[in-house]
Amino acid sequence: MSYQVGVFVGSLSKVSINRRLAAALMRMSGDGLELREVPIGNLPLYNHDYDADYPPEGVRFKAAVASVDALIFVTPEYNRSVPGALKNAIDWGSRPWGQNSFALKPSAVIGTSPGKIGTAVAQQHLRSILSFVNSPELAQPEAYIQFTDGLITEDGEVTDPDTAEFLAKWLRLYEEFVCKVISVNPKPAT
Ligand code: FNR
Numbered sequence: 001m002s003y004q005v006g007v008f009v010g011s012l013s014k015v016s017i018n019r020r021l022a023a024a025l026m027r028m029s030g031d032g033l034e035l036r037e038v039p040i041g042n043l044p045l046y047n048h049d050y051d052a053d054y055p056p057e058g059v060r061f062k063a064a065v066a067s068v069d070a071l072i073f074v075t076p077e078y079n080r081s082v083p084g085a086l087k088n089a090i091d092w093g094s095r096p097w098g099q100n101s102f103a104l105k106p107s108a109v110i111g112t113s114p115g116k117i118g119t120a121v122a123q124q125h126l127r128s129i130l131s132f133v134n135s136p137e138l139a140q141p142e143a144y145i146q147f148t149d150g151l152i153t154e155d156g157e158v159t160d161p162d163t164a165e166f167l168a169k170w171l172r173l174y175e176e177f178v179c180k181v182i183s184v185n186p187k188p189a190t
Contacts, residue, residue: 003033003175003179004034004067004070005072006067006071007037008073010040010076010086011075011085017113017147018074021111023154025167027157028171033175038064040061040089043088050095058092061089062101065101065102065105069105069178069182072109072174073107073111077115090130102135104181104185106137107130107135107137108174110123110143112152113147115146120144138173138174140173141170143170
């Protein structure tokens with residue numbers, strides 16, 4: 001049995017280093033996790049006037065979140081916080097009130113930046129948001145990846161053995177965490 005995992009990439013850039021990191025995780029995940037990206041770039045800016053009648057992009061996004069067992073957020077840091085596009089997507093998924101798509105879905109956050117603190121501040125903000133939307137989060141290991149030239153290729157090959165080993169361990173511990181959370185909160189039968 002494998003868990004379906006929705007991957008949210010916080011960057012909309014065509015040359016995103018976080019998309020490379022997401023590609024690396026997709027490449028490295030074993031049989032127990034099936035990772036697929038949930039696109040966030042086509043969502044309009046959320047406001048609660050939409051709640052009465054979600055547009056097709058919002059409906060599709062919520063259905064994509066509902067279809068997965070667990071979540072991974074791969075995000076850059078913008079001005080010491082979460083990029084607006086990612087926050088917007090979480091706002092869409094969390095509403096209408098009472099129909100929060102993230103509730104009880106186990107999550108993990110990871111990110112990369114050229115800076116030495118490797119998205120640490122953005123990740124702390126994201127953890128606070130995920131707490132509010134009631135998503136149990138992998139606490140450890142934290143994953144702050146400093147991106148150096150060529151660290152991850154465009155197709156997700158990790159060129160540094162220590163980083164590759166760290167990411168493999170992170171995925172293994174994430175899978176164990178997902179398994180524990182889901183055993184306590186099994187998906188309701190449909
Ligand atoms: C950045 N960058 C950045 N880096 C960082 O470590 N902390 C920060 O607060 C910021 N702030 C910031 C704001 C904005 C608007 C931009 C465009 C960039 C640099 C950032 O880490 C770098 O551009 C990465 O390449 C962004 O990740 P993606 O988009 O390549 O995945």
